[in-house]
Amino acid sequence: MQLTLTLNGVRCTDEVQADTTLFTYLREKGCLSVKCGCETSNCGLCTVWLDEKPVLSCSVPALRADGKKVTTLEGLQDEAAEFGAYLADEGAEQCGYCSPGFIMNVLAMSRELTHPTEQEIQEYLAGNLCRCSGYQGQLRAIRKFLAAKGGCV
Amino acid sequence: MYTARNYVFADSPEHAWELNQKKTNTILSGGCWLRLGRRRYDTLIDLSKLGLNQIEQTDTYLELGAMVTLRQLETSPLLAQYFGSYFSDCTRHIVGVQFRNCATLGGSVAARFGFSDIVTALLPLNCQVHLVKAGWLPFTQYAAMPYDRDVLTHIRIPLQKHIQVVYQSTRNTQTDLPTLTCAASCCDGRISLALGARSSRPSLLHGNTQSDLLQEAEHLTYVENMRGSSAYRRHLAKILIQRVCTCLEGGQHPCS
Numbered sequence: 020m021q022l023t024l025t026l027n028g029v030r031c032t033d034e035v036q037a038d039t040t041l042f043t044y045l046r047e048k049g050c051l052s053v054k055c056g057c058e059t060s061n062c063g064l065c066t067v068w069l070d071e072k073p074v075l076s077c078s079v080p081a082l083r084a085d086g087k088k089v090t091t092l093e094g095l096q097d098e099a100a101e102f103g104a105y106l107a108d109e110g111a112e113q114c115g116y117c118s119p120g121f122i123m124n125v126l127a128m129s130r131e132l133t134h135p136t137e138q139e140i141q142e143y144l145a146g147n148l149c150r151c152s153g154y155q156g157q158l159r160a161i162r163k164f165l166a167a168k169g170g171c172v
Numbered sequence: 173m174y175t176a177r178n179y180v181f182a183d184s185p186e187h188a189w190e191l192n193q194k195k196t197n198t199i200l201s202g203g204c205w206l207r208l209g210r211r212r213y214d215t216l217i218d219l220s221k222l223g224l225n226q227i228e229q230t231d232t233y234l235e236l237g238a239m240v241t242l243r244q245l246e247t248s249p250l251l252a253q254y255f256g257s258y259f260s261d262c263t264r265h266i267v268g269v270q271f272r273n274c275a276t277l278g279g280s281v282a283a284r285f286g287f288s289d290i291v292t293a294l295l296p297l298n299c300q301v302h303l304v305k306a307g308w309l310p311f312t313q314y315a316a317m318p319y320d321r322d323v324l325t326h327i328r329i330p331l332q333k334h335i336q337v338v339y340q341s342t343r344n345t346q347t348d349l350p351t352l353t354c355a356a357s358c359c360d361g362r363i364s365l366a367l368g369a370r371s372s373r374p375s376l377l378h379g380n381t382q383s384d385l386l387q388e389a390e391h392l393t394y395v396e397n398m399r400g401s402s403a404y405r406r407h408l409a410k411i412l413i414q415r416v417c418t419c420l421e422g423g424q425h426p427c428s
Contacts, residue, residue, distance in 0.1 A: 020179055026324045037179035037216060039209075058173070060204045061347075072243075078204045082179045083220055124270065145347050146268010166350050 024084045024140070027094030035081045041067065042076035044084075045091060052092035056148070064146035066120035066127075067091045073127040075146075092119045098126055105164045110154030117149045125161055127154040129168065173207055178215040180223060187324045189304040191217045199323060201238065201279025204271060209264050209411045224278070224325060233328045238278025242266055242290070245277060254331055261339040262293035262355065267347050268380065284315060284373060287349045291315055292368030293339055294327065295376045296357040302326040312376055320358075335359045338419040339368070344399055351400040354412035358420045365413065369396045370405050382417040389413055 023032045026048060035044055042065045045053045053076055056064035057081050065076040068090040091100050106112045106122075121144070128135065128143045135143065139159055149157065182188035182299040191197050196214040201286060208270035211388035224237030227248050246263040266272055266289060279292040281301065282377065299311035311327070336358045341384060343352040365385050368374030370392065388390040 022210050038176040040173075059208060060271055060274070061267060063268055063270055069273075070324075071275045075204075075270045078202070078207050078271070078274050079248060080179065080200065080216065080218075083200075083203075083218060085181075124268075127269075135346060142264055146270050150380045 020082060022056070022082055022085050024086065025088045027090060037082065039081045040077055041074075041079040041081045041084055041089070043087070044081040045076060050091040050093050050172075052117060052152065054116060056120075057118070062117070062120075063124060064117055064120040066123040066147070068123065068127060071127075071130070073124050092123055095123070095125075095126060099123075102126065102160070102164050105160040105167075106157065109156040109163075110158040111152050111160050113149070113151030117151075121147045121149065125164070128149060129165060135165070149171065174209055174211050174213055176213040176216045179218065180215055181218045181220070185219075185222060185304045185323055185325045188217050188219055188222075189321075191215060191377050192321050192323055193343075195321075199282070201282065202241070202275035204275045205279065205283060205285075208227070219278070222325075225255065231251045231331075233330045236277055236327045236329070237272060238276065238282075238324050238326065240277045242272040242277065243269060245290075245294075246272060255337055257410075258293065258337045258339050258355075262289045262341070262353075263342065265289070265306055265343060265347060265350070276325065278324050281314075281327065284319075286372045286374065287369040288374070289339075289341060289350060289353055289368070292341075292366045292374045293351040293355045294329070295344060295368075295374055296355050296364035297329050298332070298339070298357075298364075299330070300328045302328070317321035332359055336420050336423060338416045340419075342412065343410055352405050352408040352412060354409070354416055356416040356420060363417070363420065365416065367412075369399075370409065382414065385413050385417070386410060 052065055054064045056062035060075050060078045066073050067076045070087050102122055102125055112118055115131045124147050132139055148163055192199055194249040198213050200216045200218050219239055224239040226237050227250050228235045229242055229250055242263045245259045253258045280288050284291055294311055300308045301311050301314045302308050302325050305322050340354045341353040343350050350369040356363055356365040363379055365377045366374050375392055377385050379385040389409045396402040
């Protein structure tokens with residue numbers, strides 16, 4: 020079946036199977052920042068934006084993205100590098116496997132919430148699991164990142 | 173993960189209903205639960221191009237489309253205007269923001285899971301559901317009905333004056349499925365209280381006082397599973413009933 024979408028600003032048309040997930044499609048398109056973790060819609064590793072909203076690409080059928088705008092980390096490289104530097108400064112990147120999904124969700128949060136509280140940050144990011152960091156370094160990085168952007172907690 | 177041969181965007185609710193009469197086809201709502209299964213489907217029926225993702229207001233009710241996401245429920249200014257933090261309280265513990273941007277109201281309601289925060293929250297609100305063939309039904313009737321192949325399109329929540337609502341749940345960890353859910357509304361001194369995550373379907377109780385509700389809750393079934401024993405859930409039910417009644421007495425969640 021034919022799928023047409025805008026991937027990181029580039030219009031793409033491809034043939035996909037009915038049961039292809041957006042995750043599989045994006046990996047096949049070379050967006051290797053999109054990773055698979057739990058396959059039970061829990062871990063947030065596969066987070067991408069669908070029409071600017073963060074979604075789990077492992078749970079979205081590729082065909083549902085037809086006509087929509089999909090953004091992965093590859094499409095936000097400057098911003099991702101900027102926040103990634105805060106993660107590195109706080110020693111919060113660790114193995115790095117969860118970082119792309121985590122960064123996508125932090126950037127979505129920074130657009131959606133103005134001046135989020137500590138609780139709002141924790142609730143927004145509850146769907147991003149990290150087995151290395153214990154989350155404290157990540158929270159410090161977010162606070163500093165938001166403060167630098169004028170959206171401090 | 174499921175497999176499927178065809179994918180169809182329904183042209184109309186009636187088209188979706190026709191396609192859904194074949195047992196090997198299925199409605200694709202959010203797809204979050206469906207993906208956990210390994211079934212083979214002939215056709216996935218996608219409702220996402222039917223404009224069912226709107227929350228609309230009339231003089232007497234709010235009408236929510238089946239494809240409204242849980243995140244929309246959580247953040248809708250309209251729902252917040254009439255129900256305070258009620259819908260935020262019943263959705264914000266469900267996995268994460270990304271999941272709630274995928275999962276839909278219709279998927280949660282049509283599946284009628286016993287653990288559903290959404291079904292528990294809608295039960296005390298005197299809602300109605302719209303099915304393509306059956307038309308409008310009371311939500312309480314729909315919640316108790318056996319599964320069939322009709323297609324849910326809308327839910328109406330009446331705007332009742334002087335109604336108060338409160339939602340509470342307990343979980344072993346923050347984003348886990350709930351161990352027990354409890355939602356209550358109070359209108360003219362009459363309390364309607366739903367208890368979920370304790371059997372295959374949530375139950376709705378009615379009473380004028382906390383003791384009426386505690387007495388009724390004693391007669392319910394409380395299942396035992398990996399999230400809690402039957403005795404633990406029975407005990408939690410008393411606690412949550414006391415908490416929601418205290419909130420209602422304190423007028424903490426009045427609706428305008």
